[in-house]
Amino acid sequence: MRFFTSVAAACGTLAIASPVARDFSEEISVTDFYVHEALINGTTEATVDGVSFLLSGENATNLECSAQTGIPSEVFTCGDSKYRFALYPGESSSSGFTLRLYHELGLAVGYYGAGEVPTYCRAGGGPTLVCGQTVTPVTITIDSLPDTA
Template identity: 30%
Template sequence: MKFITAIAAFAGAAAALTTEQVKVSDISIRDNDGIQAASFKLNGTIDCSLDKPKSGSCSNKKYNFGINGTDSDYTLSLYHELGLAAGIWGHAKAPVVCRAGGNGPDDFVCSQVDDLTMKLSFNGQ
């Protein structure tokens, strides 16, 4: 009976963690004929960054991300590891505007212009 109670408690905890809302701020993307670097903050305290290729990590090591796109049209995909081979994820359009970066005609620096809150879940929806 104790075993079944423990399993039920674990299942309830897992169900409670099926979604998470994260606030993304201070997005910066450097695109010079392809994404060169990107950075942002999660919930105001977790720093995330990448330098080539398109996969990055965050300061607490439980979040990983990727950015795809070009010409002010970028999608941020975010994964939060909850345990061994278990996690939640989501993706959203990054609200950025790009300007000339100064290192040639294909060099752009993109900065966040609107709030972004992402929903992470087991199915990414």
């Protein structure tokens, strides 16, 4: 009995002294980001009607993500993966878009994060604009922490 008690005490001390390090975040790389906009009846104002980009993360490499959507958008799945996204107006400037990213890790468990993707918009032929990513790649960190914003 003394042997068992001594071994249990030693193991408990080791467990307390050397906690297992876990990373509760994921770095997502966004490349080839494009937003398609339709000009409104001869004006210089445009509405978003599509987005596409490539996503690379812990469980994906150059995963194609796209949707025909307005802004702000609903949440869309990238292919048949566990990665999802939503598109919002840029927060810091009029020349970018905010991309919200999600990675489902299990039932009601996952990572979430958002970051701005800077773009430059040019004529896309006809009454359209194409906005392309100006910084490549854009890295967005997603995690399981509560949103502080």
